Amino acid sequence: MPSRKHIAIGCGAVILLVLPLAASLTGQPYLISLASRILIYGLAAASLDLLLGYSAMISLGHAAFVGVGAYVVGIFHFHGFEAEPLFTWPFLLAGSENGLLVLPLAVLTSAFAALIIGALSLRTTGMHFIMITLAFAQMLFYFFVSLEKYGGDDGLSMYSRTKLPGLDLENDIQFYYLCLGSLILFLFFAARLVHSRFGLIIRGAGNNDRRIKGLGIHSYRYKLATFVIAGGTAGLAGALLANQTEYVSPGLMHWTLSGELMVMVLLGGLGTLFGPVLGAAVFLLLEETLAIYTEHWMIYMGPFLVLSVIFAKNGLLGFLTGKKDRHD
Numbered sequence: 412m413p414s415r416k417h418i419a420i421g422c423g424a425v426i427l428l429v430l431p432l433a434a435s436l437t438g439q440p441y442l443i444s445l446a447s448r449i450l451i452y453g454l455a456a457a458s459l460d461l462l463l464g465y466s467a468m469i470s471l472g473h474a475a476f477v478g479v480g481a482y483v484v485g486i487f488h489f490h491g492f493e494a495e496p497l498f499t500w501p502f503l504l505a506g507s508e509n510g511l512l513v514l515p516l517a518v519l520t521s522a523f524a525a526l527i528i529g530a531l532s533l534r535t536t537g538m539h540f541i542m543i544t545l546a547f548a549q550m551l552f553y554f555f556v557s558l559e560k561y562g563g564d565d566g567l568s569m570y571s572r573t574k575l576p577g578l579d580l581e582n583d584i585q586f587y588y589l590c591l592g593s594l595i596l597f598l599f600f601a602a603r604l605v606h607s608r609f610g611l612i613i614r615g616a617g618n619n620d621r622r623i624k625g626l627g628i629h630s631y632r633y634k635l636a637t638f639v640i641a642g643g644t645a646g647l648a649g650a651l652l653a654n655q656t657e658y659v660s661p662g663l664m665h666w667t668l669s670g671e672l673m674v675m676v677l678l679g680g681l682g683t684l685f686g687p688v689l690g691a692a693v694f695l696l697l698e699e700t701l702a703i704y705t706e707h708w709m710i711y712m713g714p715f716l717v718l719s720v721i722f723a724k725n726g727l728l729g730f731l732t733g734k735k736d737r738h739d
Contacts, residue, residue, distance in 0.1 A: 415731070415732040423685075423689070431443050431446075431583075431584045434446075445695070447583070447590050447651075448652075449692045452675065452694075453594055454647065454648040455645050455648035457644075457687045458645045459473045459672050460682065461604075461640065461641045464676065464684075465605055465682055466614075466616065466634055467617030468634065468637075469540065470540075471673075472528065472666070473669045473672055474645075474664050475547060475552075475669075476521040476642040476646050477646070477648055477649035477668065478555065479517075479551065481517075481663050482561070483517040483646070484514075484649075484654060485561070485653050485658075487506050488569045488570075488571075488573075489506065489567060489569075490505065491508050492506070492570060508572075510574055511576070513573055514647070514650050517647065518644075518650070521642050521649065522642050524646075525638050526635070529634075529638035529639060530635060531543065531547075532638075533638065545669075548669060549666060552666075555661040556661045564660070566659055568658050575589070590655075593647060594688065597647075598684055598685065601684050602684060609636075612633045616633065675694050676690060677720070677726065678694060679691070679726050680725055680726025680729045681725075683729070685728060689726075689727050689728050
């Protein structure tokens with residue numbers, strides 16, 4: 412018999428697959444846009460779960476990689492629209508809306524930023540690690556605020572979405588399925604990763620790093636690799652978010668977004684991968700619903716989060732599936 416976890420995940424997958432059809436039949440196309448946003452934030456939150464839930468790396472700068480990925484798409488679009496090259500030396504690089512170029516480049520740029528930040532931050536632990544990741548994110552935030560050519564703190568508007576062969580991303584349904592496919596691929600990859608030898612090492616290092624080092628395993632490399640994977644995935648989420656909103660701004664790098672992603676992870680279930688997607692859905696749906704009635708929606712969101720922590724200590728996914736231990 413399938414477990415409650417598999418049943419819950421299967422029901423969620425069915426809902427996500429048929430949602431665009433149901434929204435079209437009921438005449439509520441806005442639901443497709445909202446669901447796309449949930450999938451994108453779910454992708455970013457699941458990537459953060461690799462750090463929080465498996466490696467015990469509490470990063471308050473994860474939004475930096477979301478913003479970097481978004482700005483890669485936005486800057487390439489800007490230069491393509493203006494018919495102005497990004498630079499001409501040491502080689503000519505022109506703007507582009509080609510998704511086969513821009514999306515992988517967004518992932519690689521975010522991963523490279525994660526490599527630099529992680530290589531420095533992982534030399535510390537505990538509160539020092541938290542504060543260094545936060546500091547790097549804020550540095551990137553103010554750096555992009557200073558770029559007046561790309562809108563400064565007003566942000567940068569896009570006039571069309573990225574082009575992909577065989578897909579019309581201007582069509583919200585096709586864009587939705589691109590986001591869903593990206594999320595499914597990452598969850599499949601991450602699930603295989605955390606249950607491999609690599610995953611055993613990062614989980615062991617998260618629980619007791621000294622013991623892992625005592626076994627002769629250089630955990631720093633594994634943690635850095637995890638940090639880079641999470642950063643690159645967050646960059647993909649940022650690239651998709653830029654296309655969904657057709658707008659990028661330094662606000663995507665602010666520490667408040669990192670905090671929201673952390674709340675989604677904790678709300679859905681730490682160390683579950685699927686839980687952060689559920690957490691993103693509940694968080695954004697509550698935000699959307701409460702904002703209809705009051706602009707002070709966070710006042711009502713707060714008590715809900717407190718109750719969730721008290722009565723669902725293993726997150727909403729753990730509450731639904733009856734799991735008492737994460738990583739099950």
